[in-house]
Amino acid sequence: MKERQAIQRIVIVGGGTAGWMAAAAFAKVLGPRYAVHLVESEEIGTIGVGEATVPHLRRFNDLLGIDEVEFVRHVQGTFKLGIQFRDWGRIGDSYIHGFGKLGHDIGPLAFHQFWIKAQLKGIARPLNDYSINTAAAVLGKFMPSSSDAPANSPLADIHYAYHFDAGLYARYLRGYAEQRGVRRTEGKIAHVHLHPERGDVTAVQLENGTRIEGDLFVDCSGFRGLLIEQALHTGYEDYTRWLFCDRAVAMGCARVGPPTPYTRVSARAAGWQWRIPLQNRTGNGYVYSSRHISDDEAVAKLRVSLDGAPLGEPRLLRFTPGRRRKFWNRNVVALGLASGFLEPLESTSIFLIQSGIARLLAVMPWNDFSPVVQDEYNAQLAFEIERIRDFLILHYHAIQRDDTPLWRECARMEIPQHLTHRIRLFMDSGLIFYECNEMFAELSWVQVMIGQNLMPRGYHPLVDQISDAELTQLVGGVAQVIDSCVEVMPPHQTFIDRRCPALPG
Ligand SMILES: Cc1cc2nc3c(=O)[nH]c(=O)nc-3n(C[C@H](O)[C@H](O)[C@H](O)COP(=O)(O)OP(=O)(O)OC[C@H]3O[C@@H](n4cnc5c(N)ncnc54)[C@H](O)[C@@H]3O)c2cc1C
Incomplete structure (x- = not known):
């Protein structure tokens, strides 16, 4: 040997x-x-x-044995229930890609299958009303899972990340x-x-x-x-042939109002803008395609859109x-x-x-x-990144706006075959299949596709086993449970003030 x-x-x-x-x-x-x-x-x-961040970071901190309260206090942290997308799809649209569960699955059927039928019949509320994450986020509320809540309550299983x-x-x-x-x-x-x-x-x-x-x-x-x-x-x-944005300008500003428990990403003429609330400031950035806007224009657009007084100078970043x-x-x-x-x-x-x-x-x-081990490592990560890449491309491609050259190009671009298949399958019957090692599970895809107006034409045939009256009762009941859970949640700011105010800097 x-x-x-x-x-x-x-x-x-x-x-x-x-x-x-x-x-x-x-x-x-x-x-x-x-x-x-x-x-x-x-x-x-x-x-x-x-x-x-995304909720997975909590697993990393747990592995290290890091105490959450101490951690949040050290890093000016706030809590994140999801990402709000503004002006994606069409100008004026807004939806949240929330972490965590959506509605109440029945047997082998995911809740969104019932929601699709309810939507087609005109008896559904917006999809965001059926998840505790998205419903709480828009109202500025936050709390982690409660051990006092019954095991089947949405309050017992709240998924979140940090800013x-x-x-x-x-x-x-x-x-x-x-x-x-x-x-x-x-x-x-x-x-x-x-x-x-x-x-x-x-x-x-x-x-x-x-x-x-x-x-x-x-x-x-x-x-x-x-x-x-x-x-x-x-x-x-x-990947620039699919992901056109290759620059960003970042700039902090003073915080105005309580921190939102979500990241906001707003589509702009030549890219998109982030807004991330921390305890002591708000982080902002314009991510853009250098083919569609100059650096100076991007900086100017970012400056005028800040919701508080600018802190420091803008920083330009280039990437491929x-x-x-x-x-x-x-x-x-x-x-x-x-x-x-x-x-x-x-x-x-x-x-x-x-x-x-x-x-x-x-x-x-x-x-x-061992070369075989290295190959396995490389293959696993390549797969994971390619699926994330496709998920990102979905946001750009599933767009109905045609107001600027960037968005027109995005809507027309040729997308990876795997993504084409996913979109066609979803549009046909609301189906999404999770492949092992993917970072984003079915619900992430469902929320973004529906959020960007890719409404399936059909749904799983087993949904028809329940009557219309039962369907009305199901979707109405789920929304009611979510409403009553959100009602008892504290405002995000109150939760931070009580549990984990930042250490004096
Ligand atoms: C615009 C933008 C926005 C982003 N937003 C997010 C976000 O919201 N969420 C998220 O998860 N990620 C985000 N990222 C990515 C995130 O910033 C990085 O993944 C993360 O910061 C890790 O960076 P890094 O440690 O790889 O590199 P860096 O932070 O660049 O660190 C590189 C290190 O290498 C050292 N180094 C380099 N050369 C030498 C040398 N010759 N000798 C000695 N030391 C050297 C440097 O000193 C430094 O310590 C964003 C990135 C960009 C560009």
Whole structure:
């Protein structure tokens, strides 16, 4: 049998959200068998955006054993029940893609099947009225699941995520990781050493000459992809033919009014604008296509649309939507922006860091790097990203507005085959099938398709087994239960004030 060399030294390059999430998870899970060393450069800094998350992050924090109240207080956090989409579909439309459940499934039939028939008969309320997340969000209410509520009550199962200051999150995780033995070196990497025969990375060298050797390198160096691209030339799959937005301008403003328990994303002439409420400020950004608007115009549009006094100067960011051809190449695993970036519409980037870490831990190399394991890792992540990509394309393509060149191009573009099939199946019979490893489950697709006016022509035949009177009773009853649950929920601001006000900055 071939002599296998123990892998002991893990070097993480970069101390943004990706670097410190990886460091914290390794420190917690791997134990003393591995030595974890993180290198970051304060001079280069971090990207400084990434304020909206998805519910999966709670699993990551739970894995680390992080106390939620302490965490929210440290990161200026607020709670997120979903994303409100304004002016997508048609100008004037508004819908929420909420996390969590929708209505009440009956046997094998999802609730939305009954809703489709009720809608076709004109007896349904808007879909958002049947989910506790979306109904509470529009009223500015929030609470986590209540252990006092009966098990079948919507109040017993509330799914939520956070809005937070990404810089504070990275700082919080840094404290966590350093306390658990992760070593940190400050400095700018000037050179990456490759093995002369094998071609894998052997060490990174700082400007001051310090050389840091490792067995496994985790590239969290941001868009530049210092190891995965600049050293290993892994290559990039460019998705700009479907995702036209390639720039963003970000700018904070003073908070006006209580924080909404949702992210708002409003479609604009050449892209879309985010609004993310934190405890101490509101984060804003215009994500746009550089073919359809200039940087100066985008900055001007963002400035005039802020709902509070601007804080600081606008920051311009450029990106190419896409992903690395391989996320794991030789002895380098790329996480975060170094591994690629789609765009922030559905707040999926931090989730993908988490997913990359979880998948890496599941196959952690102990002795040697097995090509078959690397292939599996790369295939799993590629699948996950491609399905998220398709979900994002859906938002742009399922659009009825034709007021600007961007939206006309989006409506006309050729979309990936898998997405075409999903849309056709849904339009035909309201069916969506979840494929293992997908991030967004059926309900996310249902909410966005219906939110953007893709109304199915038909529904599952078993729905006809109940009479019209029973159908009326079912949809009416579900809406009534949701209404009464939302009634008892506190305003989001009140919940924060009572449970987790931010620590004085
Ligand atoms: C416009 C925009 C909006 C976004 N919004 C969201 C959102 O709402 N939700 C979400 O989940 N994600 C969002 N993201 C993505 C999110 O910002 C990133 O996924 C996240 O911040 C992780 O970044 P990172 O750690 O990979 O890179 P960075 O934050 O760029 O960190 C890179 C690190 O590498 C270090 N480094 C680089 N070169 C060197 C060198 N030569 N020597 C030493 N150190 C080096 C830097 O100092 C830094 O520490 C958004 C991204 C963009 C562009």
